[in-house]
Amino acid sequence: MNTNYSENNHLVLVGKIVSEQKYSHEIYGEKFFKIDLEVVRLSSNTDIIPITISERLITDIDLSIGRSVRVEGQFRSYNNYENEKNRLILTVFAKEITEVNEEEMEKNEITNEVTLIGYICKKPIYRQTPFGREIADILLAVNRAYNKSDYIPCIAWGRNARFCQNIEVGTEVKIVGRVQSRNYEKKHEDGTVEARVAYEVSIASMEIVKEDDENSEVQAEIV
Secondary structure, eight states: OOOOHHHHEEEEEEEEEOSOOEEEEEETTEEEEEEEEEEEOTTSOEEEEEEEEEGGGSTTOOOOTTOEEEEEEEEEEEEEEETTEEEEEEEEEEEEEEEOOHHHHHHOSOSEEEEEEEEEOSOOEEEEOTTOOEEEEEEEEEEETTTEEEEEEEEEEHHHHHHHTTOOTTOEEEEEEEEEEEEEEEEOTTSOEEEEEEEEEEEEEEEEOOTTSOOEEEEOOOO
């Protein structure tokens, strides 16, 4: 079992702040705040990623709207109980945050990369779109300190998706990909529709972790 939590769950984002800093919560006297970070994809589309930051990281940094920053941390989850229903909330927990200028933004080769090592905790769901594109949905349990775990939704494409459909629950895997946001509509029992945003890891590469280090790896195809 992996116990190096910085390696189990490591993320780097470079982007532009697009929301005001808002108070989130307090733990043992330490206050945490939230901002939204706009990260540009290679396709020029953007993802809006929520960032949770300790007050101890923001004493000497300008986090106003429009500022560009580099965030290093972890992709985490927690349960939110609302109206007697449980909802999985995802956020980037910042370990370090630094300002970057426009020149540095252009030089950054990595603007959105996350590495996760965890366990398949639900049977992967394999399907094909009406256009024949192969997709697999995965829920990954990633160990965290103090006997906690983060449950991270991941999505695989193409031959990675075919590979995922045969992975058994409980298998330990290593995933490298990017965090993405996706808008969708939630239909309620009373007929109302609520606009929501889902966050997940789009898988670029993955491998099965084996104790004998003879790993079986599948590289991502270009999609």
